[in-house]
Amino acid sequence: MRTPANPAAALLRGVGVYLLVALTLAFFALPMLWLASAPFDKHPGITVSLPDFTLANFERLWNNPNAVDSLASSLILAGGSAVLVVGLSALAAYALSRVHIRGRDGLLYALLLLSSIVTGTAAMVPIFLLAAELDLVDSYLGVVLVLTGGLLPAAIFILKDFMDTTPRSYEESARVFGASPLRVMKDIVVPVVRPGLATVGVWTVAQVWGNFLIPFLLLRSPDKSPAAVVMYTFYTEGGQPDLALISTFSLLYSLPVVLMFLFVSRRYGFRFHGGIKA
């Protein structure tokens, strides 16, 4: 750009930039191509190739109880966590936004710090022991509770931000008419902050749907394993990996997160929540 007088140099530069862009495009696309081709191939190999088109793989997947069960498990875990996270964080965020409880700012700061340093990987030993102590090993509830505990601080922060910006006059009038606080919350606050609740819900589902470590640690019986763990056993257990099954399963398992992401970015605009995957 410095030398617009020299067209040859500018051209060379332009070509160079596009070459780099093309390489980057290839870098990001190549590992994913297989996911687009193999599920539709009659005889999927490990190499990417134009599929010999069929939908039979999906039928086989549907008849594989292991695969279907694991998707159901993922659904239970994600749904359970989303309900708990959205419900509890909404209550907490509302109270923290409207009432100045002493030590609130310190509390928020501490939670924030804690949730960023106590990750699943750094705390796996006590989490495992705690679950054993509470008799929560091999139960969905255990996984849901552990994940909810980890996600709640972030959810409260996001929602408190939403609640802080909503007008309070409606709540006051409702109160004049004698509505109870829970009722005010349900009929007035929830509709106003619905985008916030949706964000937190989608974000929770995405987090839990992809989480591998916690169910891997806590769920012992294979028929309870969610898709993340079953996917892993599909290719690590001995023998020849069944590529038709793995590829179709991967596609089906990935689809909900991708759709949710598209939905959120279309509906609410992709707001940059500090990199929260949603």
Added chain:
Amino acid sequence: MAATTSSAEQAAPAADRGPGNAEGREPERDAAGLGRRRAAAFVAPALVLVALFLVLPAVWTLYLGATDYRLTGIPAIDPSFVGFDNITKALGDESFLHSLRLTLLFVLGSAVIGQAGLGFALAWWMRERSGWLRTTLEALVMLAWILPSSVVAFLWIAFLDRDGGTLNELLRTPGAAWLLDHPMLSIIVYNIWRGSAFSMMLYSAALGNVPASHLETARLAGASGFQQLRDVVFPRIRGHILTNLLLISLWTFNDFTPFLITAGGPDGKTETLPVHIYKTALGSGELGYGAALSFLMLLINLVVAVIYLRLLGQKNRKKKTRTARGRSAEGARGSELEESA
């Protein structure tokens, strides 16, 4: 759980705004008539869960780390207190130091250099562009970031496969065993692929706040691309760069996905700290020693997070004093810039 950390980004200002709220802006009114007692009841269920599943594990790590607790054998029934022995042992343990070095290499190579560099390059290139090429590239980068980790792990295993992997087909190097011969390089490149989206988005937001007129002026004055970056862009997005580096370092440091690709192998050549702790604590059943290693990991996390939060706090304080001091053009622009962080 890694992305839990992301709350820091937008949460800290919220936490920090509290006191200013009470004095400066609209006074807090208890509009719904909750009252303190009921408010406490609203907060309690969330707090109980957090205390049980977040605070307790952290404290427990501390305690366990000071015992010789094991999954099986005599210490499983009656663990004894060993104090700092585990920590001292770890600091002299070659396999721990080895995995710590690998983790630092992983963080430095894939996050600090790879993701931040590529993410910035992407944001810079996309800055003034639109059209299908940009949309496609952006979509692919984001897709790599949102797919579930056990799926991308297998995609990479297939991509790098020794016989018939797409990479070997493309490069015409059949039989090149990337995951065996260059395991660390493989997972570093993998993680750049996986995580560049975050840096790209953060830098895109940051670059949106660099006034185009300033770049134009620099260009007219004959500044080269590099000089524009150095003199006009970097000084303005320094805060974002730091934020980004700290967050992606924290996440990469705690990332468990290498386990899904290489399981720490071959011969522990990709055994980063999370994988090492998993193998020590639950693989070999040395729970006490594993907890001590977890404690060291928490300590490193704490240092990074505290640096990050202090910087955020500083930024907010600066913003507050600046907006308070006057409505000068400089102040307004500055706070706008920081708002986007």
